[in-house]
Amino acid sequence: MLEKxxxxxxxxxxxxxxxxxxxxxxxxxxxxxxxxxxxxDAAFSKNIPLNHSYMKTYTKHQKDFGGANSIMVAxxxxxxxxxxxxxxxxLKNVHDQLFFIPxxxxxxxxxxxxxxxxxxxxxxxxxAGGPVIPADFSNDExxxxxxxxxxxKAGIVGRLIGNDYTSAMVTAQLMEFDPQTGKAIDTIAxxxxxxxxxxxxxxxxKIKIHIIGFAKMAGDVAEGAKGVLLFFLIxxxxxxxxxxxxxxxxxxxxxxxxxxxxxxCWQLGLLTVVGFGLDPMSILVPFLVFAIxxxxxxxxxxxxxxxxxxxxxxxxxxxxxxxxxxxPGGVALxxxxxxxxxxxxxxxxxxxxxxxxxxLGVAVIILTNLILLPLVISYFELPKKPDNxxxxxxxENIWRWLSNFATPKYAVVVLVSxxxxxxxxxxQATKMKIGDLQxxxxxxxxxxxYNQDTFFITDHFxxxxxxxxxxxxxxxxxxxxxxxxxxxxxFEWMVANTPGVESTASLASVAQKVNAGFNEGNPxxxxxxxxxxxxxxxxxxxxxxxxxxxxxxxxMPVYLFLKDHKAETIEVVVKKVKAVAAELNSDTxxxxxxxxxxxxxxxxxxxVSEAQLPMMLYVYGAVFVLCLISFKSLxxxxxxxxxxxxxxxxxQALMTLLDIGLAVSTLPVIALGVGIGxxxxxxxxxxxxxxxxxxxxxxxxxxxxxxxxxxxxxxTGLTLAIGVSTWFFSDLKxxxxxxxxxxxxxxxxxxxxxxxxxxxSAIFWRKK
Numbered sequence: 001m002l003e004k005x006x007x008x009x010x011x012x013x014x015x016x017x018x019x020x021x022x023x024x025x026x027x028x029x030x031x032x033x034x035x036x037x038x039x040x041d042a043a044f045s046k047n048i049p050l051n052h053s054y055m056k057t058y059t060k061h062q063k064d065f066g067g068a069n070s071i072m073v074a075x076x077x078x079x080x081x082x083x084x085x086x087x088x089x090x091l092k093n094v095h096d097q098l099f100f101i102p103x104x105x106x107x108x109x110x111x112x113x114x115x116x117x118x119x120x121x122x123x124x125x126x127x128a129g130g131p132v133i134p135a136d137f138s139n140d141e142x143x144x145x146x147x148x149x150x151x152x153k154a155g156i157v158g159r160l161i162g163n164d165y166t167s168a169m170v171t172a173q174l175m176e177f178d179p180q181t182g183k184a185i186d187t188i189a190x191x192x193x194x195x196x197x198x199x200x201x202x203x204x205x206k207i208k209i210h211i212i213g214f215a216k217m218a219g220d221v222a223e224g225a226k227g228v229l230l231f232f233l234i235x236x237x238x239x240x241x242x243x244x245x246x247x248x249x250x251x252x253x254x255x256x257x258x259x260x261x262x263x264x265c266w267q268l269g270l271l272t273v274v275g276f277g278l279d280p281m282s283i284l285v286p287f288l289v290f291a292i293x294x295x296x297x298x299x300x301x302x303x304x305x306x307x308x309x310x311x312x313x314x315x316x317x318x319x320x321x322x323x324x325x326x327x328p329g330g331v332a333l334x335x336x337x338x339x340x341x342x343x344x345x346x347x348x349x350x351x352x353x354x355x356x357x358x359x360l361g362v363a364v365i366i367l368t369n370l371i372l373l374p375l376v377i378s379y380f381e382l383p384k385k386p387d388n389x390x391x392x393x394x395x396e397n398i399w400r401w402l403s404n405f406a407t408p409k410y411a412v413v414v415l416v417s418x419x420x421x422x423x424x425x426x427x428q429a430t431k432m433k434i435g436d437l438q439x440x441x442x443x444x445x446x447x448x449x450y451n452q453d454t455f456f457i458t459d460h461f462x463x464x465x466x467x468x469x470x471x472x473x474x475x476x477x478x479x480x481x482x483x484x485x486x487x488x489x490x491f492e493w494m495v496a497n498t499p500g501v502e503s504t505a506s507l508a509s510v511a512q513k514v515n516a517g518f519n520e521g522n523p524x525x526x527x528x529x530x531x532x533x534x535x536x537x538x539x540x541x542x543x544x545x546x547x548x549x550x551x552x553x554x555x556m557p558v559y560l561f562l563k564d565h566k567a568e569t570i571e572v573v574v575k576k577v578k579a580v581a582a583e584l585n586s587d588t589x590x591x592x593x594x595x596x597x598x599x600x601x602x603x604x605x606x607x608v609s610e611a612q613l614p615m616m617l618y619v620y621g622a623v624f625v626l627c628l629i630s631f632k633s634l635x636x637x638x639x640x641x642x643x644x645x646x647x648x649x650x651x652q653a654l655m656t657l658l659d660i661g662l663a664v665s666t667l668p669v670i671a672l673g674v675g676i677g678x679x680x681x682x683x684x685x686x687x688x689x690x691x692x693x694x695x696x697x698x699x700x701x702x703x704x705x706x707x708x709x710x711x712x713x714x715x716t717g718l719t720l721a722i723g724v725s726t727w728f729f730s731d732l733k734x735x736x737x738x739x740x741x742x743x744x745x746x747x748x749x750x751x752x753x754x755x756x757x758x759x760x761s762a763i764f765w766r767k768k
Contacts, residue, residue: 006326007323010319014315020371057592071104074210076162076210077167101194103185105172163462210457212453217441217444224735255301256369262368263365263369266360266367291719293368302711304317331627331686336676340355405702415760426653433661434661444733466564468559469599470491472491473590474588476554481532501573502563513526514542604663680750680754683713685757688761721750
């Protein structure tokens with residue numbers, strides 16, 4: 001039945017090949033125009049699991065307490081002392097410039113020059129205070145001395161002022177939408193504005209500007225992603241050279257490359273049609289689409305050339321190659337597509353867009369490289385000159401030697417070695433960590449400008465961007481009750497003594513200091529008053545702009561400042577917070593995770609951890625079903641999947657050895673590697689299956705499969721690996737990590753298909 005359908009489809013296509021090719025041209029022009037409209041998109045919301053319980057808490061209270069999408073600008077005086085007129089002029093200019101950049105939540109801009117930055121001191125009559133920088137501030141020696149005194153009274157050293165007085169901080173929260181246009185903030189354009197309007201304008205020999213935050217990081221990643229174009233061009237050149245060495249024909253080199261580039265064009269155009277942009281992580285997908293397209297294109301030209309050398313005309317050879325490769329090639333590409341679609345199960349926007357982008361790209365390869373390519377080849381005349389007999393004999397000797405793996409004697413050795421290798425890899429893979437394993441932005445190298453800015457701020461300030469906020473929800477006016485604040489104080493104390501927590505802040509701890517101030521600053525009175533009147537007096541001194549309470553005092557965050565955002569640190573702190581919250585939660589008081597940058601990371605790490613096993617089950621389930629439908633044999637399906645599973649385990653072991661954590665950027669790699677790696681096994685086993693059905697011995701069937709498909713399979717593995725290996729030199733750390741893992745998976749999956757698969761076949765079909 002399937003054979004009749006394929007033959008009928010082939011007959012219809014080749015009878016109307018001119019009109020089919022013209023249709024492809026029109027579609028390519030249309031989608032090419034659409035691709036030209038594609039824009040970079042790096043929205044903050046795409047990087048977080050919005051449906052995670054932590055993120056529901058985050059979004060619920062984002063308006064009152066800000067979110068994780070913040071900007072920190074440290075202004076450094078290179079002389080080592082900020083108390084000079086030049087520095088204060090620069091600090092005010094940075095504050096004002098940041099205040100007026102579109103997309104900044106102006107009420108949340110904080111620095112020494114913010115009216116909300118105030119000091120309070122105990123005097124004979126009670127309390128006195130005011131703005132740290134008074135309204136009549138003069139930028140001279142006297143005015144700077146007044147500000148210095150106010151800074152020490154305000155207790156902002158380590159927060160808005162560097163611990164060593166060499167720098168000062170300007171912070172701001174960003175909005176999701178531009179209030180002027182109503183459109184989502186263009187994160188990358190915003191990052192460019194920060195670079196031009198802050199660092200570009202105010203950095204000089206005396207002043208240095210250090211900028212960190214999600215938007216700036218996304219901008220630096222997007223800047224580094226521009227280098228992907230260079231790697232893409234290098235990949236095209238390397239692939240062209242290798243295809244020429246394989247085909248010995250300029251025309252057979254150009255055609256698969258052209259069809260693969262058409263697939264890339266279609267994929268980018270379709271992204272615009274469905275309303276997506278191209279984020280920094282998905283920018284790697286076009287290369288993968290090109291590489292997969294070339295791999296299937298090489299299978300096609302190899303099949304056509306072999307038939308031409310057997311005496312067929314180019315048109316007849318193209319039609320025959322189309323019939324023989326449509327089913328195995330289609331199954332392989334469908335396996336890739338469905339495998340990538342399984343990434344949709346992960347509730348993170350950037351991964352879902354990667355899944356859709358990769359799936360669209362691989363799906364169109366079915367049209368461009370399995371249908372268009374043989375139709376175009378049929379219009380050309382291929383040389384019928386046979387290969388060099390001596391070289392052909394050498395290659396045949398290699399295939400004859402490799403065919404030994406399909407004998408029981410060699411198969412036992414291979415399978416025992418595979419089991420041992422799998423066991424070692426599995427033990428190592430169990431040590432794999434979830435999340436980031438290094439300081440700074442994991443997407444960038446440690447020596448990048450962004451990470452150097454991060455390290456400067458971490459070294460010179462007591463607070464960092466590594467903040468986790470626990471949201472305390474209670475009834476309105478709850479902060480006027482001693483029982484409520486005492487529980488918050490108890491929670492803060494228990495969590496503050498957790499490894500990885502550098503410092504904490506909450507309304508309870510601040511109220512204690514205020515109470516001591518009302519009692520002549522006596523440290524004995526640094527406690528929470530038990531009477532409501534005294535408690536109202538203490539809490540009343542803390543404005544809502546402090547971020548320690550909302551308007552009706554029903555929500556009071558507890559801020560945890562962590563030493564870093566490494567996976568292990570976050571895991572320990574989250575575990576402790578959950579344990580303490582479970583102990584203190586009641587019907588009237590709830591401690592909820594989480595907000596702040598580290599709260600987002602914690603949610604992301606948990607989402608990745610929860611998605612890991614289901615994703616693998618979905619990927620292998622999809623491959624299993626499609627292979628079972630294609631081969632109609634459970635043994636054949638298992639023979640294809642076992643090598644893939646072993647290689648996936650070894651890839652996870654490699655991640656632990658190289659200190660690569662399982663994060664948003666690396667989670668899809670395993671699915672990509674499995675989806676692409678299955679192609680090798682399907683092409684070889686589909687050829688073997690036909691011959692085994694006709695009664696051919698297993699070793700001979702494998703030998704003939706290698707003669708027919710072996711060169712293309714090995715060539716594909718090497719070409720894919722060489723292409724992605726260039727990513728090792730990328731400015732982006734996550735691209736380098738992906739390049740290492742994909743290089744490993746492409747090569748080892750190819751070796752698995754030509755070594756482990758025949759060994760399994762020798763056992764499964766030993767009667768043959």
